[in-house]
Amino acid sequence: MPIYDISYTSLIFCFFLLAIPIFISRKIRLELEKSTLAAVFRMSIQLFLAGLFLNFIFNLNNGFLNLACVGVMTFFASYTTIKSADLNVKKLFVPIILSIAFSNLAVLLYVNKFVINLDALLDTRYLIPLAGMLLGNALRGNVAGIGDFYTDIKRNENRYLYNLSIGADMYEAVLPYLRKSLRAAVKLTLANIYSIGIVALPEIMTGQILGGASPLVAIKYQIAIMIAIYVSTLLSTILSILASLRTAFDEYGLVNKELYGKNF
Amino acid sequence: MVQDTDLEEGKVTNLLNEIFFYRANKDKLDSEKLRIFMRELGLEDDILDKNFQELSGGEKQRIGILIALLLNRDIYLLDEVTSALDVNLKKKVADYFLARENWTLLVISHDREWECDWIEKIDLENKS
Numbered sequence: 001m002p003i004y005d006i007s008y009t010s011l012i013f014c015f016f017l018l019a020i021p022i023f024i025s026r027k028i029r030l031e032l033e034k035s036t037l038a039a040v041f042r043m044s045i046q047l048f049l050a051g052l053f054l055n056f057i058f059n060l061n062n063g064f065l066n067l068a069c070v071g072v073m074t075f076f077a078s079y080t081t082i083k084s085a086d087l088n089v090k091k092l093f094v095p096i097i098l099s100i101a102f103s104n105l106a107v108l109l110y111v112n113k114f115v116i117n118l119d120a121l122l123d124t125r126y127l128i129p130l131a132g133m134l135l136g137n138a139l140r141g142n143v144a145g146i147g148d149f150y151t152d153i154k155r156n157e158n159r160y161l162y163n164l165s166i167g168a169d170m171y172e173a174v175l176p177y178l179r180k181s182l183r184a185a186v187k188l189t190l191a192n193i194y195s196i197g198i199v200a201l202p203e204i205m206t207g208q209i210l211g212g213a214s215p216l217v218a219i220k221y222q223i224a225i226m227i228a229i230y231v232s233t234l235l236s237t238i239l240s241i242l243a244s245l246r247t248a249f250d251e252y253g254l255v256n257k258e259l260y261g262k263n264f
Numbered sequence: 265m266v267q268d269t270d271l272e273e274g275k276v277t278n279l280l281n282e283i284f285f286y287r288a289n290k291d292k293l294d295s296e297k298l299r300i301f302m303r304e305l306g307l308e309d310d311i312l313d314k315n316f317q318e319l320s321g322g323e324k325q326r327i328g329i330l331i332a333l334l335l336n337r338d339i340y341l342l343d344e345v346t347s348a349l350d351v352n353l354k355k356k357v358a359d360y361f362l363a364r365e366n367w368t369l370l371v372i373s374h375d376r377e378w379e380c381d382w383i384e385k386i387d388l389e390n391k392s
Contacts, residue, residue: 166283166289166331166332166335167288167289167335168286168288169286169288172285172286172287175282
């Protein structure tokens, strides 16, 4: 099966499609012309740079460099998680980056070693895109999970204190909140797993099929990826929450008020 | 115990199981006592299968009292624990707590039923 490259001139034909939203926006004054063009412009620049960078590390294919890249991705994923959940970055960064790094790397290396059976565990072509997918999903799960956890404890602090007063230790008292937030964290992933193949063909499959792989190979990768995403999302959320407890609560088991961001 | 006990979501049985699953409370759930206290508090058996969030204020309060009694502590801090109960139950609950002479109670209440000769009264209204 030949792979059709898209030439830069033919990419212009794709940009022509944008005439439709711009026309509609003009006609009924959606006022989206500017943001449409700005968004597409940004995307093009960002992806172009990402392409150059990926090309560079693909050519080098150096295991340590790849790991360093995953490290940088993990750094940003952790930072974004705490920021999006509107929690205190200073207090939570260390426990959260450690949890996210550990759970994603563990699942990633397991998949590379035992599922895909790679000879070189840190091969760029597998490590970087898989890490991106796992981290992206773990990020979404973590924002929902850890955000939900601390919002709930704050909203309903009485119940937490009541649990403490009737004999729970700190871990026992947060257990109901932990359960709820873990359910929230994996809900989307589970729904995705349920509906996959019927509602939508996921990106990795589409990409592989467009890239010339047989659909039968593509589905096997997809199954592996979905399971890996589910496991790493759950694992990183539960570890993040448990690891954050030590900094989040004071010595009396009460929530540290500094934990919450300004908009909380 | 506080008056607006906003406890676990889910069935009352689950709530009880959760509490008696804590390491500090293991093996303290006495089903015989549970039945007795429930009858005393006017709670029907089927309340255990109801959702805690859907109970009325008075029922929630009685579940709170029930848990407190089952835990069988020496010291109780009771903040308006009978506010949503009817007069008879107020009296019954107050009498029950007050009759345990070896318990230490700190009671905050608007209910006259808690007044008795030997309880030390701190009148907050006059001291403001």
